[in-house]
Amino acid sequence: MTNMFSNNQSINKSLDHLFTLIKDQNDKINQLRKPQPNLSIENHNQVKKLEQCRGVPSFYNYLKTGNGNGPFLELADGSVKYDMINGIGINLLGYSHPIYIQSHLESALKDSMICGNLLPDHSYLSFCNQILENINQSKLEHFWFATAGSLANDNALKILWTKTHPKTRLITFEKTFAGRTIAGQNITWNKKYKENLPELIDVDYVPGPSDAKTAAQITIHSLEKLIEKNGNIYSAFLIELIQGEAGFIFGDSQYYQQVLTWAKQHGIYIWIDEIQTFARTTELFAFQMFNLHDLVDIVTIGKALQICGTFYTHELNPKAGVLGGTFAASYSSLLVANRSLNFLLNNNIYGTKGLIQEIHNHFIENFNRLQKKYGEQVIPYFGGVGLMISFEVGDSSYELTWKFLNQLFDNGVIAFSAGQKPARIRFLPSLMTTLSHIKEVFDIIEKTLSEIIIKDK
Secondary structure, eight states: OOOOSOSOHHHHHHHHHHHHHHHHHHHTOOSOBOOOHHHHHHHHHHHHHHHHHHTSOOSSSOOEEEEEEBTEEEETTSOEEEESSHHHHTOTTOBTOHHHHHHHHHHTTSSSSEEESSSOOHHHHHHHHHHHHTTTTSSEEEEEEESSHHHHHHHHHHHHHHHHTTOOEEEEETTOOOOSSHHHHHHOSOGGGGTTOOOOSOEEEEOOOOSOTTHHHHHHHHHHHHHHHHOSOEEEEEEOSEETTTTSEEOOHHHHHHHHHHHHHTTOEEEEEETTTTTTSSSSSHHHHTTOTTTOSEEEEOSTTSOEEEEEEGGGOOOTTSSOOSEEEEHHHHHHHHHHHHHHHTTTOSSTTSHHHHHHHHHHHHHHHHHHHHOTTTOOOEEEETTEEEEOOTTOOHHHHHHHHHHHHHHTEEOEEEOSTTOEEEEOOOTTOOHHHHHHHHHHHHHHHHHHTGGGO
16 A cells, blocks of 8 residues: 555554455455355344334345455455446446555545535545546536535525526436436435425426437427426536446437537527446546537546535635535545546546446347347346446336346345336446456346346246
């Protein structure tokens, strides 16, 4: 380990030693392991206690130990599984990556746990400078930290509304998911996420990208109908370029160019939600991949680098006091964010021949193989972008999908669902997922297909 934040050689030597011990311990987690009977009972009891504390059942019957390595995660029942969902995408580099270990250790040298917005340090400034330099083709000039993706979206709303008041109505796509705050759930399309919540934000939904050749015309026609009906009372058009909770639904560059250009021509600001897409496509930002640099006004990020925040143009820069908050991020998160960004930008991760595209291609090739082997009745759909991959099984019903997911979990792979009609299985693999890992994951998928789908045919 190098570049310690200390001039004390004794401290550096001790941290180097700790780094080696921690890495060696986690390097041993390198293959699947079945649950251990003596630990399974205690794990089950602990999960039940957690359910009682939270008041809702857990998705899966597990707690993790805190140990892992790359795509492997050790659970409290003694098992080791492939984690293909990574806590809904928060471990882009994989478990126990050297960057994570080093950042955790170095954060112990800080004078507190959390970096606040009132007293930022060099790691706070460094991340702002570095990330803004990498979007200098756009008009985005400013960045403000948030402690969650949902709060980054809340900040985006405040920034927009202080500029456009009294025009506060929003437009977004059908199937949009905007987070778990009151504002985010108000904006979210799925009614089950906001049942009995007051409608505090005026939102209109339009059809999003689809396989239809006329998708852009359909969307624009719906937008024109809204203006015709309500007048131009709209503050912003919120767009998830790749709709994660819907199962990774997305359009092409031409579609977004046409739709966003229409909005800009009508004086409507463009708000891009990249909470899930950030750092996972063939460019650092999805809006860069779709070549939308000159059209975006505000962009929110989260998940991948352990920090969250909002980018905005100088035109939208609000008066002092609109943005605030005690916490920016933990010091370990800031260190991880800076080092991860350096790693991503200097190791052939992006581009059409980068590591993300290579991993994506391996997943798609394997799904193509399985679909050819078993037919579209078994795997009716597979697709995605970069490190966001989804597929359907059987009749694509929610019930069958979760039955498959639970069996997949028992067989050694952790995944999650997305969408409902159709329901899809969602993967957010880490960058440390190798070809041999992918092969074993697909062996497990095929085994699960034979147990859940094919046996019923």
